[in-house]
Every structure is written in structure tokens, then in C-alpha cells.
Amino acid sequence: MTETITKEQPVIEELESVAIRFAGDSGDGMQLTGTQFTNTSAVLGNDISTMPDFPAEIRAPAGTLAGVSGFQVHFSSQDILTPGDAPQVLIAMNPAALKASLPELEKGGIIVVNTDAFTKQNLAKAGYKANPLEDNSLQGYQVMEVAMTTLNRNALDEFTDLSNREKDRSQNFFALGLVFWMFDRSMETTKDWLYAKFAKRPEIAAANFKAMQTGYFYGETTETFQRRYMVRPASLPAGTYRKVTGNEALAMGLVTAAQKMGKPLFYGTYPITPASDILHALAPLRNFDVRTFQAEDEIAAMGSVVGAAFGGALAVTGTSGPGVALKSEAIGLGVMLELPMIIVNVQRGGPSTGLPTKTEQSDLLQAMYGRNGESPVIIVAPASPADCFDIAIEAARLAVRAMCPAFILSEGFLANSAEPWRIPNAEDIPTIEVTHPGPMHNGDGPFLPYLRNEETLARPWAIPGTPGLEHRVGGLSKAPNTGNVSYDPAHNEQMNRERAEKVARLANAIPEQDVFGPKRGDLLVVSWGGPYGVVRSAVQRAQREGKSVAHAQLRYINPLPRNFKELLGRYKHVLVPEMNNGQLAMLLRGKLDVNVISYTNMTARPMKIANVKAKIDEILG
């Protein structure tokens, strides 16, 4: 064996950004694999954006299209705003994963497949009549065939205590190691994680690490892969960063808001996808005086929130559209009692049970009008996962200022997606001013629970336990000032107007709407919520082509920013892309009497930059 192997080092190609999609069975650990890759990229300083995509059925039959679980991560040396339109790289652990993800993949993209999973049986389950690896149907892609199962089992030979089944479970780490190699990432972060995670079972940690190393060295030593890729760190503003999902950021924002009010956080909720992770994030925070309450149903959750608001806590519930439907009556009571509270709606695909694990923005009008009677509420919407932190604090501030329920309209996409978050200093976050009337004694005159503040029209927040302020509130129509039950027609008119007016006056307490791009011009694109990144990217592309296009991201929907109507008037056209059948467009037409072009998407999957860009081009001709 004197032969010298002169192995050519693969070319390292530098890319600005890459989107990778990991796809496999829901039991294959794809979410874990994607998360580990994301963490490593984040620690290396790339800007990241991720989108998990898991099946609604927790255990759909293995190998079928229904059971495909995916995780897309987009990492870049530039500021990125979306998980990427079309991934350039697909890691497919079985035929179903290939079939489900192929339509998304960029033409000419790289496909890494586990050939061991391409058995007759699996091909049939995925609905393939012929093996796509053999019938030339993947022409036009760079296909890397890797016998992952075999390689992995062989590598784990030394772990005699593990069955083949158990060994196969670490296959995802083999794939991860290979991708780490391809994209020039270090295995350290994941290695640390493995040994911390399996501290009590070091042999499991060792087996998974071995699988990952094997994948890494497979890339290193075989000649299958002619290229490696490198994505430089992004130039994010200086600071300390972590990765957050929307639900994590929201939970931290709520805790922060409560602390900044000097209040306990009461979180009354009933588990529902995709909002439950907020409860999971808050429940361990008892040392922050977080009082979570898992109610018997959605209605009870909302009732408990109204009660807790009356009791003087920062009272919050989290749910999704079907839960809001059940909560409507109690939210109406919150409006009538004029108490501050927050309703988080992590929107999912609808109507009815709809698509619990997918994303949509179809509950805007439900939040706005989905109650009996005239029932105005505050509505805010986060633009990105990290923005969920700020929006939670903002919702609390506005709810307290106006003594009114506030909706946070998050989305499944924002809730589960991750992005880097520049960690703030808690001391720099302003306190939320809360005033409670103090005790009254005989002769101080009657306490008037509905005597309004002249500036804000808010009523006093009198807490049970305060001597002399004993008063009764209820859902019946009221007289001004005393709040006593009144059927007087003039009283009903006045109180309805005042409840609407106090929400409208919050426009004085929120920033004016800003725009990205020219202050006047041919087209303004108005978006709200999760499509922020897609729309911003599409507008940027159009701007680079010299088009007169600006972007306004609405974070405040009720009330709208005070300059909003005037702003819309400065552009020849206004385009409103949203993931519903035109709800914000309808609201703007109705409330502001403006003509807007609606662009809708009801696929329950995030919009594509290319599609929004095409719409912009179409309008501007």
C-alpha cells in the first residue's frame, strides 16, 4: 500500500446566504436537527430565520406524506427577514420527505438523500411509482446519495448495547454532521448540547456525537461532495444576542411588562396549538411571581383573566382563533367592565379547526368586531419573532392607559420561527405607569368607579381590598360616573361613544407610522404581522430596480397611527398583501375611505418574496 492518495480539497465557495431544509418523518428528529444547525449558525454570527413545519398529527404513519416533518433555516451574512423563499439545499431522510419538499426546492439546488430509506415499501408509501433516484426525474438538481443508515450503523458498531433501532435514531445526527461539514460549521455547540442533554446517559451522548462525527468525516473523506460553502457572519448591530422564537419572546415580554408594572403576571389559558408554548415558557417562572392557571376550557380561561384584572394583576390569556371564538363573551365583559387585560391570539389556519400547525392572519376582523354589541378593543401585531417581546410590553402599556382589553395578533409562523434577538438591558426598559385610587374615608364623597380621566377617558382601576372604594361592576348597561345599572337611552349612547373614543385617543400615545423608502411616490405596500420580512424584501428588490415603492409595516391596528390616512394619500397606489381574504384591506377601505389593492394568500404557508414582487411589478407596469 504505497499508493499515495492525493485527494483534492473541495472548493470552498462563499455565499451570501443559504436556505436549508431538513425533512424526514416526524419521528426522525428533524426539528432537533434544524434547531441545532440554527444554534450553531447563530453562535457563529450569521443572521438567521427559521421555519419549522410539522404535521398536525403528532404520529402520522411513518413514511407517508402526512408524516413529513420539516425545518427550514435561512442563514446569511446579510440582514435577513424571512426563512427564505425556496431552499437551495434539501436533506431528505426518506422518499416522502423528498416528494413533499421537492416542489419548494430551488432549481439546480442540492439534494442529499438517505438512499437506505428508498426501499420499495417507502417509495410506495410516498406514492412514487418509480424510484426518483433512478428515473432521471431529479435531473437539474445536484443529488448526493448517501447510505446514511448503513454508514451510521457501521459507525456505531462499538455501541453494543444499542439495538439497530436505537442506532437509527441517531441518523439525524449523521445528517447534521454532514451538513456541518458542507457549510463549514463547527460541531462544538451541538457536542456541548448533547453532553449536557444526556448528562445522565453519556453513552447516548457518545453515540449521537459519534454519528455526527461520522457524517462530518464522511463529507471530509468522500469525493461525493465537490463543494463546500461558507457564509460569513452578518454585520448585526453590536450587542449580546440570543435566538428567540415568537412565543419565547412573547412570554419574556409579558413577564417584563408585569415587572415593569410592579404586578404579578396572571396567565389564564387553555392549551391550544400554536399558543401552548407561551404557557410552557411561563409556567416555570414562579420566582417572577408568574401565576399561571390552566383552566378547564377557553371560556374559563377568559373569565379568570377578567377576574384577575379586577383583582389588580397584569391579566393575560393566550389562545388561537377557535379559542377566541369561545372567549368572545367574556372579552365583551372585559370591555364593559373597562379593565386592562391582554388576549394573545396566535393565529392559525381557519376556519373552524382549520390547520392548527400552519399560519394565517385570518382573525383580524374577529379581533376587531367578533363580539356582540359595539365592543372596541386595542389591537397590536408583532412584525417578527423578536418583535413579540416589544409588542407584549406595548400591549400592556396601552391596555392600562385606556383600561381596555388589548389583542396581540401573533401568528403560528411568528410563534415558531426564530431569529437573533439583541438582548436588552432590563433596566433600560421604561416602567409602565399604573395608578390605583387610594383609600377613601367617610366624607370623602362617594367613589365614582366610572369617572373618566379627562385626557385618556380611562376609568379608575380600584382594587378590591382598598377601604372605602367598595363598588359593583357588571355587564349591564351603565350610568356614567357611578356605573350603576341604567337603561337610560342617553346613558347607553354616551358610554358606547366614550368606550370607542378612549381607544381612538390611544393614537396620541403611539408613534406615527414610518415608511421604508420614499416619503411619497407611486406605491406604498402596507403589511401587518408575519409577512413583514417577505414584503420588506420584495420592496427592497423593487427599490433596487429604481421603482418608487415604499413599505409601511403596521404594528398598531386599533387605533391606527394618527398620520396613517394622510400617509396613504401620498402614494398613487396602496397595496395590502396579507394571509387572509383581504381583512386589513377591508378595514382600511371602511375606516379611512381609501382605495387599496388587496393581495391575498390563503395557502396557510408564508408568502413568497417573488410573488409579492411580481404583484408590485404588475401594479407599476
Next chain:
Amino acid sequence: MSTATTEIQLTRKDFVSDQTVRWCPGCGDYAILAQMQKVMPELGIPKEKIVFVSGIGCSSRFPYYMDTYGVHSIHGRAPTLATGLAVSNPELCIWVITGDGDGLSIGGNHLIHAIRRNVNLNIILFNNRIYGLTKGQYSPTSRQGKVTKSSPMGSIEQPLNPIALALAAEATFVARSIDAHTQHLEETLRRAAEHPGTSFVEIYQNCVIFNPNEWDGLSDRSVRDDNILYLEHGMPMVFGKDRNKGIRLNGFTPEVVELGNGIEEGDLLIHDATSTQLAFILSSMEYPQFPAPMGVIRDVRKPDYVSQLMGQVQTAQAQRGVGDLNKLYRAADLWTVNEREDVAAKVAGELSLDMDEEYVDNLDKADMDATTQVQDQLIESSIADLNPHVPITIDVQSSLERATRQLNLHNIGCLLVTDARDQLVGIFTERDVLMKVAGLVDDLSDAKVADYMTPSPVTIKPDQPIAQALHLMSVHGFRHLPLVDEQGHPTGIISSRDVVAYLNQAVN
């Protein structure tokens, strides 16, 4: 601050609100309201700590008439509001007023869950076996065959047994009383108030309009003592005007027996309010087949919900310390961005296995430590020898327009960006103009230099060797290096041109 906490003696009147009571004349609710207002001052609880919460229905008007805190909420949901209130404000004494429709029909779910959680609430259920507010439909407790507006041929539904339901939900306190027997009612309400955890009290209440004869045999003073079994813990179950009847257990089945003829008190059941089994037997005894059991059926102690929850808060704070937001934010994998190049260098260091091999190969070739004369000179001379230029600075708040004008005006490639304290916060170069500004920013006057500069640039000190500058420039590709003093104020700038000029001089 001379408000000495002298115990103010409250009276019944202190609990009467200024609202006119609007129940039908003769309604049983009046009697319950009167007894509640009578019991309140005797509990020794300041009235600002008392809250009445109700749902919808005739009985749910109750809070308006009590001069305490109160919420008249929505149909069936009073236990949910009361639970949230108790959790947010554990000091309060909370009463839930509900009825057979509100509590057992629309709100049945909430009732059982509040009870099973043992939230510290006093739940008072007014049972008149009819819907009053909606004018006379049958309720979930209406007897089978009951003719009402919505059951003209008689109700075909099996009625609910409220006491059995509360027991099935593991209630820790279950009692029953009746509106007409004011003394008994007063005593029952007091016992309910004293019990920690959920107290569930069913009150037989007369609807004078839609179901006037429901409780005839139990409310009429002349006959009621023959039809009511007054329960007292530890006492034999004797009843009757002449106290000549009792309840005996025959197998699992209770039976009514007459005392005498060989049957003595010792043969009768002894009431035990801690016995689950006995409570179920009592719940099954319905008038008129049996005397109606009245009084405290069950009274046991278990930890209540809110105490346990607050106990967890205290334990968590003792174990982990009172929550610190900064720690919460940082409980994840963190990374710090000083400026772009720093991180890039770290990656480059980690990735290349080739580099290590090259290093190893070179080890046995040359004496790695030997330096050339030029190298020595670069190490010995300091940055100060380069005669750094005076820097042109610009305020971080400035517009891009001003920044580019400054670049042109001074014919330089780089501006140092400073904050209000004149400390260096960024660097803005002609390269930034090329890469980020030219053709991309429409309105230079509207854009801030802060958004386009490179923040927190790498700096160098005058006493550091020129080799250090050369190293930074070659590794990171910098063309400019700012000099700052100890306070972070910019004092000078060197460019790659300066270093090249120096090198040229040194080599020649």
C-alpha cells in the same frame, strides 16, 4: 398618618348598598340577602376584603345589593372570574352567588372544576328548580314530569342532584339550607365562611311566581320539622317535631324508623361530616321519600388552590431567588457581536484543518521564531511613529447627506462617528458609500449615518507596535484604524497607505 387601626364595629347596615332591590315581592332571595347582610359583620373581615361575584339570573343580581366589592358577570362563568380574582388577590373573602340554571346548566363545567381545585370560595347556589329570569322554563333540577312553559307535557329529563355533584367533584365543604328557615340559613352561611377552600351551599329557594309550591313541606313552620333532618356532626340522626324519628342504615340503604318499640338512638346513624360514604348516602335522601338533610353534610380540610400556588411562588423564590429579568433574557446560547471582523476571525480560526497541517509541516523546516530586521523594526516602532492624522469626526445623529459631504469636503476615505459624549461609536468609509448607500438610498437627508456605519470599530493605541496595525489590516482587511484615548475619544487615524509608506521606507 394618625389612622389608628381601631377595630370598627360593622353592622348589618354597612352591607346594604344604595341600590333598590328589584326581586319580585315574596321572592326567597330577600331572606337570603337579609341573612347574608346579618352574617357579614360577624365574620370579623373588613368589608373592603369581601367580594361578591355572580353570573346571570335572578339570584345573580345579588352583588348589586351588597355594599362590598362585586362583579355581576356573564352567564355561568362566575366561578371562573372568582378563581382568577382569588389567584390575583389571595387576601380576599370571595362569595359566588349562582342558581340552578347558572351554576348547573350553562356553568356546570366551571362549578365542578372550581370545587375540585378547592379554590377558597364560598359558592352559594340558589335552587328554585325553575328558570325565573327567562320566565318559567324547566331547569336542570326540575323534577321529572314538571309542567312548565317549555315542557307543557311534563319534563322528561332526569334532574341533577347538586349535593351529589359537589361530592363527586371532591368538595371539601358541602351544606344545604332553606330560605324560609332564617336561623338555620344564617348558621350555615357562617360555617361556609369559616371553611378554608371551596364551600358549597345549596339553598332551597322559593320562586314565588313560577314555582311557588316547590318547597311547601319544608318551609311551612307547622310541618317542616317533620320533614327536615337537621345534621349535627357526632350526633345521631334524629328528626321530627317530637324528635321521635330517626335514620337507620339497613345494609347500604338508609331507612326512616320510629324511636321506641326496641329502637333506640344508639341504633341510628351518627352524623360524621368527614365521612365520604355517609355524605353520598345523605345526598341520596330526597324529600318526600326521606326527610331533607339540612346543615353541614361534609366538612374536611385539604390544601386550597391559591395557598398551594403561592406556596410554589415562595418555594421558587427561595430556591432560585426572586426573578431577575436580565438572567431570564440570557438563559440561552449567547453570542456577542463587537463588530463584524472579530467574529469572522474566530470562524477562520476554527474551520481549517489544512492550516494545522501546514503549520505542522513548517515546524521542521525553518526556525519559526527568528525574525527579520524589518520585522524587528515593525515591532519596535509604535503607531505614534506613523504620525497619525487628525481624525474628521461626525455626530452619530447626522444624516448620510452630511456624512458624504464631509468625505468629499475633506477628500478623505473615512469618518469617525461619535456620540454625544464624543466617544467613538462607529466608522463610516467610502466603502460603506459604495456598498450600502450608492444607488440604494433615495433620500440621503432622511437616512442616518448610524444605520450605515460599521459600529464599534476595532481601534488601536499610539503606543502599540506598527506590527499590530499591520496584522489587523492584513487579517481583517481594514483600511483604516482609529486611535482612541482612555475615555474612548478619537485622537487620530492611520490608514493602510500610511503603513505601506512606512514599510516602503523600512525595506529600502
